[in-house]
Amino acid sequence: MISLSKVAVHYRSGAKGIGAVIALRDVSLDIPGGDFVFLVGPTGAGKSTLLKLLYRDVAPTAGTVTVAGLNLSAMKPRDVPALRRRMGIILQDYGLLPERTVWENVAFACEVLEQDRREYRKRIPEVLDLVHMAHRCDAFPHQLSGGEQQRVAIARALVNRPALLLADEPTGNLDPETASGVMEVLLEANRRGATVVVATHDAASVNRLRRRVIAVEQGTIARDNGEGAYGYAN
Numbered sequence: 001m002i003s004l005s006k007v008a009v010h011y012r013s014g015a016k017g018i019g020a021v022i023a024l025r026d027v028s029l030d031i032p033g034g035d036f037v038f039l040v041g042p043t044g045a046g047k048s049t050l051l052k053l054l055y056r057d058v059a060p061t062a063g064t065v066t067v068a069g070l071n072l073s074a075m076k077p078r079d080v081p082a083l084r085r086r087m088g089i090i091l092q093d094y095g096l097l098p099e100r101t102v103w104e105n106v107a108f109a110c111e112v113l114e115q116d117r118r119e120y121r122k123r124i125p126e127v128l129d130l131v132h133m134a135h136r137c138d139a140f141p142h143q144l145s146g147g148e149q150q151r152v153a154i155a156r157a158l159v160n161r162p163a164l165l166l167a168d169e170p171t172g173n174l175d176p177e178t179a180s181g182v183m184e185v186l187l188e189a190n191r192r193g194a195t196v197v198v199a200t201h202d203a204a205s206v207n208r209l210r211r212r213v214i215a216v217e218q219g220t221i222a223r224d225n226g227e228g229a230y231g232y233a234n
């Protein structure tokens with residue numbers, strides 16, 4: 001599903017873009033379809049950059065990135081929207097449309113794909129059920145707690161049944177119990193066949209779920225364990 005070969009990402013920095021920040025260096029990595037992977041590591045390690053490579057928000061400075069058989073290193077900008085429509089992307093700040101209800105926010109993800117309305121109207125209650133938000137389908141985002149908003153964002157990411165789900169600190173703003181509920185939903189999506197990659201600081205969830213853990217440190221992969229833990233002690 002995902003393959004990185006000798007990938008580097010350098011960002012320009014400074015007022016005139018003269019300096020360079022090396023965000024990733026020589027990263028090689030394979031994530032087979034059906035995997036559930038945690039990306040852990042300190043702030044600034046390169047986790048978000050790694051995820052951004054996968055949805056082609058950044059292009060590699062060197063090396064190759066392949067997702068679902070597509071070479072993203074060579075992808076033209078006009079092909080990027082089609083790539084993103086094939087994946088579910090969940091960010092820390094939910095990103096719901098404030099003027100639309102829960103239902104309309106999820107429906108919007110289907111509308112942009114110009115899908116058959118009768119068909120997607122059946123899928124919306126299913127995904128809202130999955131994230132336990134069906135009873136709030138008429139609420140507006142400002143009427144929901146952070147955890148509820150994030151569950152709606154996950155429903156929106158799942159409604160088109162993407163084979164790949166990418167989440168960047170999806171529980172970053174949530175209390176531990178709510179965070180655990182959000183992780184449970186991602187796990188359920190994985191059980192239903194999606195490949196899931198989650199960058200997180202949620203050590204409790206990482207330790208409890210015992211999934212593959214890739215630790216990123218200073219732009220490289222410091223550790224990659226099958227049924228790993230959050231800490232560095234094993």
Ligand SMILES: Nc1ncnc2c1ncn2[C@@H]1O[C@H](COP(=O)(O)OP(=O)(O)O)[C@@H](O)[C@H]1O
Nearest residue numbers: 011012013021023042043044045046047048049
């Ligand atoms: N757009 C950018 N321009 C310049 N430097 C950036 C940019 N985005 C991230 N960086 C730098 O790249 C490094 C990795 O950042 P990031 O991938 O966001 O790490 P993480 O998600 O693990 O906190 C950091 O040093 C960060 O400051």
Ligand SMILES: [Mg+2]
Nearest residue numbers: 047048049168
């Ligand atoms: Mg980050």
